[in-house]
Amino acid sequence: MRAVVFDRPHHFRVMDVDDPRPRPEQVRLRTVATGICGTDRHLLAGGFMARFPLIPGHEIVAEVESLGECVAGLSIGDLVAVDNTVLCGHCAPCRRDQxxxxxxxxxxxxxxxxxxxxxxxxxxxxxxxxDGLEPMTAVLTEPLACAIHGADVLALRPGSDVLLFGAGPTGLLLAQLLVHGGAARVTVAAPSPHKLDVARHLGADETVRMDRSDPQASLRRLRALAPxxxxxxxxxxxxxxxxxxxPEMTRTGGTVLVYGMAGADDTVPFSPYEIFSRELTIKGSFAQTHRFDRALLFLRTGRIRTDGIITDRFPLERFGDALSAVAGSTSVKAVVMG
Known part of the structure; x- marks a missing residue:
């Protein structure tokens, strides 16, 4: 079969590899669509959990091709969204419900x-x-599941005034969850006018274009919205x-959620006194597990909309073009088609 293989940092090939064989509790799947994620760029650089050689791609919609001997409840030909997380269930964090x-x-x-x-x-x-959901909608199940985890961690109080920096795919999904999850107002700030247009289309109450050449001017516009x-x-x-x-954009007693993935060696200068004296809360949102059922229900009901998010589609052999596309200002989400 053909596969994208990350064989060392900053280098990949599209090459022939052996077909995988399912174990008794597994199914073999033929890929229909796989979304490009910012995590893929981190992995290609050797960051996050990368182990080379690696066949990347964790936002997966596929067709069941064959069944392991112990599999029940699935049939050959079924279209499925694949939860990429596999957990042991018996280690200390698993036993602590983590x-x-x-x-x-x-x-x-x-x-x-x-x-x-x-x-x-x-x-x-x-x-x-x-169950009838279109594959190009279902391919957003995994990023939506991550957004649901982020909303769970944030635990937003009804009537909150929320600012979200970033209008990438998961930011656009998370913004919608906040709109439906009790926020009185959701403001999205990002440098791309096109992505801000999508944010408004999907329900953001306010949008502010972040000017990279003059970030202070952009912050002044945000402060005017919430003095x-x-x-x-x-x-x-x-x-x-x-x-x-x-922190400076957060109300006293408010919360900062670290949702985007920075590099493992990146650092940020905070004032401990500001966190202490204004009783700010800083939370992190890592990934997802046990969120696929809720994500699929959101997508099936249309409560979370996906129109405008997928902007580019590429065949497998043009994986490099797909990576390049998502670095642009007009591409929101690229999908590699099986």
Missing amino acids: PLYCDHFFSLGVNGPGGFADLLVARAEKCFPL SGFDAVIEATGAPAVLAMC
Whole structure:
């Protein structure tokens, strides 16, 4: 089969590799669509959980091609969204009901073979039938599941005034969750006018264009919207410089949510006295597990909309073009088609 292989930092090939074989509790899947994520760029650089060689791709929609001998509840030909997380269930974090921090955490496309390939294998219980949901909508199940985890961590109070930095795919999904989850107002700030247009289309109450050449002017516009600060400020870009601005934009007693993934060696200068004296809360949102059922329900009901998010589609052999597209200002989400 063909697969994208990250064989060392900053280098990949599209090449022929052996077809995977399912174990008794697994299914073999033929990939239909796999989303490009910012995490893929971190992995290609050798960051996060990268183990080379790696077949990346963790936002997966696929068709069941064959069944392991112990599999029930799925049929050949079923279209499924694949939960990429595999947890041991018996380590100390799992026993403490913290499965996201499983000592043996295994993630398809992150530290195990993923969806940028013709075929992959997955545990049967991690395959969620689409039941008529369009694949190009279902391909956003995994990023929406991550956004749901972020909303769970934030635990927003009804009537809150929320600022979200970043209008990438998960930022746009998270903004919608906040709109439906009790926020009185959601403001999205980002440098791309096109992405801000999408944010407005999907329900953001206010948008502010961040001018990279004059960030202070952009912050003044945000302060004019909320002179006393926002109840919750969410950093969804992964840029340390943006996170550094978040405490000053947060109301006394408010919360900063670190949602975007920065580099492992990045640091941000905070004033401990400001956190102490204004009783600010800083939370992190890492990934997702056990969120696929809720994500699929949101997508099936249309409560979370996806129109305008997927802007680019590429065949597997043009994986490099897909990576380049998501670095642009007009591309929101790129998908590699099987």
